[in-house]
Amino acid sequence: MPMLRYQENVGCTDINECTELAPCKIGQVCRNLWGSYLCVCPRGYRFDARTGVCNDIDECGMGYCGNGEKCINTIGSFNCLCSPGMVKIGRFCRDVNECTHSPCDSNQYCINSRGSYHCRCKAGYSDAGDRSCVDTDECAQGMCQALGETCRNTVGSYECVCDRGFTKDPTTNGRYCMDVNECDLDMCSENSECINTQGSYFCRCHRGYTKHQGVCVDNQECSLGEGNKCQWRCRNTPGAFECECPVGYDKLDYSCNDINECDRGASVCGPSDTCVNTRGGHKCMEQITCPDNNFYRKLMRTDEFRYRQITTNICRRKRCRRVTSNNETFAECKAQSLSISYHYIDIPTGLKLPSNLLKISFSPRRRRQQYHFQIAQGEENAFSLRQPSMYRPQAYLVLTGELTGPSQHMVKVDISTYNRRGEMRDNRMLTITVLVSEYTF
Structure with a gap:
């Protein structure tokens, strides 16, 4: 139990056993603790709590001298005996670097090792077997x-x-x-390049040239090879070629892309005209007016047709009950076409026959109705209509005859709607202007 002393007005205080009792054995160091003490052994000894004595530590068994060195344990210490090639520094052995004394031949280099050294042959020499080096062939x-x-x-x-x-x-x-790069000596003729090789060189004609009788001559690509890829016209240049496009087209590699002149603004056509882009040019068309402003309202860019290139105008009939005051005008209103629209299509010359030019389609207003598409005006030998089903408001304007440009053609299509009893409910009129380019692209 803790050894404490009671003092009046102070309470319990620690007793310093080290000064009052001297409890430790000779050679031990006493350290006072609160309510106790501790006996500490000197360096080289370990305290035995069972006997209370200090026992010697075997430093050799703990590997103090390191591998390969002889260790002699002593009371409270140890002693290291150094092997050849080692030197004692303090209580430990350290390696001697023999290479600092140049023990090897001039054609060798020295490698220090623990307690020794090795001589190895330098590059260009090999071991002769008697610790000497000879030249390597x-x-x-x-x-x-x-x-x-x-x-x-x-x-x-x-x-x-x-x-x-x-x-x-x-x-x-x-x-x-x-x-040696002979090409630095300008060894080749005009229109060729020098190709250096190991110990020699050769001359190679530039692209677009072929060697003939020792010189490089132009290939004339417009007559042969890649010049045939030009969509319109090929112009030969020295060692190459250039594709040309007609007025109204931009060149892109081998192809000619149409320029949309109508994108240049209102200055292309007059204020009362509508600009219609064509292949290689444009047309300034007079704006369409509706037949009777009392019955029609004009809309621009209708959504009635799912596919179109240009829709200039559509005149859509108003609701007759809202714009008529008597039965006579109501009947007159109902007799008008439900819509009158105008479209423009531009096509190249030599289009493959037959070809679909325009898909005509609109949303049905009632179920179980029949739709009849027919050409009311136009060149019958050049155009026809293909209607997949009479129960669907859809048809295709088909080119069936060859058209050569530049030319302009007009087709009027009547679209009639019939109810289930075969009575016509209404009709639509569509005017299509086909503009044929003089070019095949």
């Missing part, structure tokens, strides 16, 4: 086997002798050979 080992090199052995090294067409490489201090 690098030429017999296959050195200088690159094209243009011949090997010559030297003491401790070798030299690559350059063949004709080769010279010493300054980046290797002349030890190796490099090719």
Whole structure:
């Protein structure tokens, strides 16, 4: 139990056993603790709590001298006996670096090791078996086997002798050979390039030229080869060719892309005209007016047709009950077409026959109705209509005859709607202007 002393007005205080009792044995150091004490052994000893004595520590068993060194344990300490090649510094053995005294020959290099050293042959020498080094014949080992090199052995090294067409490489201090670039001497003729090779060179014609009787001549690509890829016209140039496009087209590689002149603003056509882009040009069309403003309202860019290139105008009939005051005008209103629209299509000359030019489609207003598409006006030998089903408000304007441009053609299509009893409910009128380009693209 803790050893404490009671003092009046102070309470319990610690008793310093180390000064009052001297409890530790000779050689031990006493350390006072609160209510107790501790006996500490000196360096080289370990305290035995069971007997209360200090026992010697076996430092040798703990590997204090390291591997390969002899260790002698002593009371409270130890002693290291150094092996050859080691020197004692303090209580421990340290390696002696024999290489600082240059023990090896001039053609060898020294490698220090723990307690010793080794002599190894330098590059260019090999071990003779009696701790000496002799010159290595690098030429017999296959050195200088690159094209243009011949090997010559030297003491401790070798030299690559350059063949004709080769010279010493300054980046290797002349030890190796490099090719002589004859192309720096301007060896080839006009319209060709020089190709350097190992120890020589050859001349190759530029692209667009072919060697003929020792000189490079133009290939005339417009008559042969890639010049045939031009969509419109090919113009030969020295060593090459150039594709040309007619007025109204932009060139892109081999192709000609139409320029949309109508995108240039209102200055293209007059204020009362509508600009219609065509292949290679444009048309200024007079704006369409509706037949009777009392019955129709004009809309621009209708959504009635799912596919179109240009929709200029559509006149849609108003609701007759809202714009008529009596039965006579109501009947007159109902007799008008539900819509009158105008479309423009531009096509190239030589279009493959038959070809669909325009898909005409609108949303049905009632179920189980029949729709009848027919050409009311136009060239019957050039155009026709293809209607997949009479129960669907959809048809295609088909080109069936060859058209040559530049030319302009008009087709009027009547679209009638019938109820289930076969009575006509209404009709639509569609005027399509077909503009044919003089070009095939």
